[in-house]
Amino acid sequence: MNYCVALLATFLALLASTGLADDVNCATETSCKLCINGTLSGKCAWCDADSKCLPYNPITDIKTLEGCSTNKFYASNCVLDHNIVIIAVGIAVGLVALAAAAVTIWCCCCRGRKARKKKLADADAEYQARMDQISAKHDTLREERQAKNDAIRQKYGLQKSSPYERFD
Numbered sequence: 001m002n003y004c005v006a007l008l009a010t011f012l013a014l015l016a017s018t019g020l021a022d023d024v025n026c027a028t029e030t031s032c033k034l035c036i037n038g039t040l041s042g043k044c045a046w047c048d049a050d051s052k053c054l055p056y057n058p059i060t061d062i063k064t065l066e067g068c069s070t071n072k073f074y075a076s077n078c079v080l081d082h083n084i085v086i087i088a089v090g091i092a093v094g095l096v097a098l099a100a101a102a103v104t105i106w107c108c109c110c111r112g113r114k115a116r117k118k119k120l121a122d123a124d125a126e127y128q129a130r131m132d133q134i135s136a137k138h139d140t141l142r143e144e145r146q147a148k149n150d151a152i153r154q155k156y157g158l159q160k161s162s163p164y165e166r167f168d
Contacts, residue, residue: 029053032078045075045082062086 026044029035035046035053045056047068054067056075065073065082075082153159 026053026055032074036074036076036078045073046078047073048081 026035029044029046030053032046032048035044042058043056044053045061045065045068046052047054047065047070049070049072050068052067054065054073056065056073058075061075063083064071065075071083072081074080076085080088150159
């Protein structure tokens with residue numbers, strides 16, 4: 001248990017130390033390309049309205065960038081601003097989740113329906129085979145009974161010349 005707590009504390013400390021936006025000097029960069037793709041990649045963002053490079057923490061600066069007069073800033077590339085990237089990633093994740101749900105539903109429902117139909121057909125075939133077996137058994141017993149009755153009739157001379165003739 002103590003190992004898990006120590007591991008969790010180490011992970012949280014590592015996560016907190018990844019956002020080095022506070023002690024990074026991004027002000028020396030003069031263009032978006034140098035700010036984002038330079039040596040401080042992932043730690044600086046370009047504010048388009050003020051045309052300056054500012055410290056960026058991807059964990060805390062999701063919606064706004066402190067020191068930027070507008071919400072239009074570039075953090076991962078210089079083509080799409082950060083808000084559009086977040087929206088695009090959200091849409092992509094949603095589409096992947098929707099596709100996964102569709103595949104899951106198809107596999108569980110559609111393929112399951114075919115399996116259920118096959119299972120019912122197998123059960124019907126088994127039932128029909130059993131009924132045929134019972135019917136065959138009854139037929140053989142009926143024939144044996146008839147043969148026994150005919151033997152008794154022959155023994156006592158009660159044979160009929162016609163099946164529609166009455167016994168006397």
